[in-house]
């Protein structure tokens with residue numbers, strides 16, 4: 157029999173080598189067709205008396221990325237329709253559907269012939285669950301082998317037997333940690349945990365897998381043997397009595413109960429370990445059915461997987477512009493940002509000329525990369541040769557003439573209009589007529605800066621976030637005159653350095669900083685009202701924000717907030733800012749010299765390490781304090797999320813952001829907006845525009861006009877519209893095509 161996605165070769169010893177190699181895909185994923193074929197392969201190899209056992213591997217450099225999440229996304233649409241058409245049976249149908257993979261893997265492990273999974277590269281999610289159902293697992297010791305059950309990161313959990321097999325192979329604590337964090341294991345770590353049997357050189361992989369079968373590997377899983385004992389000792393042991401309360405407490409501390417998928421993992425393991433294996437699988441299937449119906453799972457899969465991939469692949473790239481090849485990129489300004497931009501560019505294999513005012517400053521910028529490379533080589537992330545090659549790609553210089561053959565220039569000099577004007581003129585005097593100029597300005601509108609350019613259609617903003625090496629997002633800012641070639645080049649560049657772009661039309665603060673300052677300003681309001689500072693920080697984290705607003709403001713610097721408020725007054729007048737906010741930052745900066753982490757004094761105190769930072773006690777003296785029990789934490793949480801989401805809605809209404817995917821992905825990657833919501837607009841869509849408008853009206857009464865819902869929101873609430881419905885990104889793309 158022949159298959160589309162698999163090849164089978166049976167050797168003289170009767171061992172069938174099944175190689176998974178999907179045509180026209182860079183990575184193997186589970187689709188309906190793959191499951192049908194695997195089902196048939198189990199039948200075929202079981203029925204064929206000549207086959208003694210099966211080795212299962214991949215024909216690609218990776219093993220598999222797991223389930224095709226786009227398939228899961230389409231299941232949501234089906235489920236929504238089912239709920240309308242046949243509400244009584246919708247959940248049962250979903251239950252049956254999600255049980256398909258579970259049943260298939262159970263069929264594999266009880267087929268009566270030994271199966272060995274030969275893991276040659278990244279093995280994620282459903283693919284590792286398939287491997288767990290095999291009787292033997294051999295992994296290559298190559299650096300590219302990463303083993304993980306990462307489902308929790310997109311709001312779901314391992315639902316094809318993972319929650320039952322992992323804790324039957326390793327101790328409960330390690331099992332819980334692996335699944336609730338979704339973190340990756342090396343082959344060696346997986347072996348130490350008992351999740352793989354052997355780790356071998358890559359070229360010995362298949363041989364070792366076949367040897368397991370030849371050496372008499374039993375076709376029975378440990379949990380199907382009589383007298384099976386759990387490696388962690390089961391739930392009713394003294395060790396478990398200590399583990400379980402701590403496990404729930406740790407999960408609570410890390411997630412504040414915001415992630416139903418993570419909680420379900422604990423439930424599946426706790427309940428599943430007390431019953432026979434097949435009952436455990438059924439428990440997992442029930443919880444999986446429940447989790448798939450949550451708004452969190454729907455929104456997280458959409459934003460954190462589907463949209464992120466689509467934007468990364470250039471969903472917003474203008475069609476018809478040939479793909480850019482970057483033979484050289486120029487970075488002007490080798491300071492804090494420029495040095496890091498040069499590093500990420502060189503790390504992507506692109507030669508960089510790094511310019512500053514003098515050679516000493518340019519070399520100092522390159523020294524940043526030298527430090528990073530040294531660190532990576534020390535940690536074994538880069539070989540010495542790779543490190544040297546990376547550094548050889550960065551050429552420091554003080555001569556603008558060295559930019560003449562660069563196709564793209566990224567400018568990161570002082571945030572000063574005059575300095576930037578001089579640099580634009582000097583750069584344009586030497587670069588090729590078709591080269592693109594990109595400014596990394598964080599506050600100056602691109603359209604205004606482009607007035608200094610002789611070719612404003614080739615002028616664009618590429619706004620990086622600090623620390624550049626870690627932050628996955630880049631905002632691409634389109635000025636009034638920016639043309640398609642500049643946009644396509646900027647998006648190609650962002651893709652080349654492996655970051656996710658969002659395209660934003662020109663405005664003060666662009667998208668991310670507009671939202672971030674709403675977050676910080678809400679904290680100012682709370683401070684001024686007398687909410688205890690610790691409650692402000694904790695409520696924000698309980699709402700799902702990774703960093704409290706006061707801590708965040710210390711990081712970006714309080715004097716930067718002051719500068720931005722002052723610039724807003726200068727450009728738009730006194731009324732454009734809240735005078736109480738102005739008074740607060742003036743007092744912090746001018747009177748108290750508390751500028752944030754950079755001078756060791758801000759909303760927090762920064763004692764010498766290893767002591768941890770703590771909230772500055774004097775903060776409580778600035779405003780009369782409310783008693784903590786008079787403050788409603790739920791309302792504080794709502795205020796943070798609502799003020800940011802409202803700002804995102806305004807950017808859509810003003811035409812600054814045009815695609816809801818970008819608002820959502822930008823908010824999560826840019827400032828960690830409560831990921832379980834799926835991002836700013838998914839947060840609104842998730843509760844419904846009607847409920848959101850009602851929430852905003854309630855908050856406006858108690859906490860200020862900035863909560864008043866906008867006309868667009870009110871209209872959408874009346875019509876029962878969602879952002880993804882009204883600004884349908886797929887509809888727009890189809891219309892444009």
Ligand code: NAD
Pocket residue numbers: 488489490491492493494511512513517567568569570571572575578579596597598599619620621622
């Ligand atoms: P920085 O002061 O660390 O670096 C600026 C560099 O530009 C310095 O090395 C300086 O010597 C150099 N420079 C000044 N005039 C020059 C000239 N005429 N020719 C060549 N080099 C010149 O500043 P930074 O924090 O790296 O910020 C740079 C830009 O990036 C600013 O526009 C800023 O708004 C933007 N930005 C900063 C951040 C951040 O977190 N710091 C984030 C995003 C964007």
